[in-house]
Amino acid sequence: MTAAAALVLEGVHKSFGKHEVLQGIDLELAPHEVVCLIGASGSGKSTLLRCVNLLEPIDEGRIVLGGDEVTAPGVDPNRVRRRIGIVFQAFNLFPHMTVLRNVTLGPIEALGKPTAEAKGEALELLGRFGLADRATDYPDRLSGGQQQRVAIVRALAMQPELMLLDEVTSALDPELVAEVLSVIRELAEGGMTMLIATHEMSFARDIAGRVCFLDDGVILEQGDPEQIFTAPREPRTQQFLQRIVAAGRL
């Protein structure tokens, strides 16, 4: 473990009842690194992200964020979550709030920012991602792609040091996927450290500095995207990628 790591996971285990979803995850992200998690549904990708954000308590191991062990006893999870942005598959926008209020809720209520400052920053972020004219709309007036971009802006408004993206394009109509992916690409180019669970293999290949293949709760294989996608070493990785190719997703 290097001192400068943005995120370190050491021997992380997580069970739901008898089912052990994560069976010892070791993973390290350098600052500005983009790591994609691939693997079949149920391989533990989402659980891994939720554990990093402390939405799920882990059973064993430790998680270190920017040098601070966040799984240590007595750590306030709210303070940890303010440093991490997470975007969910189903957007999870707050339907009773305008887009602007969705984005400013965290900065105002969790960070204690003055309302005017939070609004200014939110409008600037919304503008950067082509959403300035939707600020006063409620989420149900927006397309899926717009909703997911708002969700990304909502996470960014907290000025996180790490972003977790959980299958953010899986719930979108195919023609709306591109607009969301281009936002993520922009974040990567801006140097955001990101851990991305995705089914978009060509996107992972394109954007990731490293790809991890999750299988049955362990990282079975990880490496350079070119190597993983063209010359996977593990038979299970090969099988998984063959299924993806057969499904026309790569």
Place this chain on the structure above:
Amino acid sequence: MFGVVVVLVVSNAPGWPEVKRLFFNAEIFRDSLEVIPEAFLLNVKIFLVAELAILPCALVIAVLRGLPGPVFFPLRAFAVVYADLFRGVPTILIVYLLGFGVPALGLSGVPKEEVFWGGVALVLVYSAYVSEVYRAGIESVHPSQEAAARSLGLSHTKALRFVVLPQAVRRVIPPLLNDFIGLQKDTALVGLLGVVEAFRQSQIESAATFNFTPYLVTALLFVALTIPLARLTDWLVARDRRKQLAAAGAR
């Protein structure tokens, strides 16, 4: 059709002339209208004040019941016992116990008016019912909403206040109004303590005239108060359905 049959059967019954005299006496009806509506204002007053107390009390109980973690077990247990107890015991017994029991204690600084304790009894009972309505609303908000709020670093309390409760309360307004229709009627129970509200007043009128027509007047007054609330509930339910259809169509 059914109504016509009932009218025919009743009006041809052997005892009908006597019943007609006892329940549908026009003169006593007019006389009752002069005193009972005034007493009915007290029912309306009890209803409004109790409602204002029930809304926050019930919300507190519902929130207590949802507190996470082992630390809050006593508060959760309190909320469960409270809801079970006050929904389980017949309202009339609570009204009697508080209305006759507490003033009899003779404690100084404690109100002695029966109407006060009758109202308290209604608040206690209806807070139990309404807390369950709130709880259903809270549980109907998908857990991903709370997760999204917590992921922004909001505490459980703030997630509840800004994200979960506003959505929950909106959804339970129709069932809340339904419970309030029940509360309107149960204000008559306060009359059992000797408080002269509409029901008690009609008892007095009835005893003075040996006629039941005053009860009919009271019944009509309660119905007149219930109908607007019932229609408002219907309208809100219909509006919610329209909104949901519109939202589903937009996607």
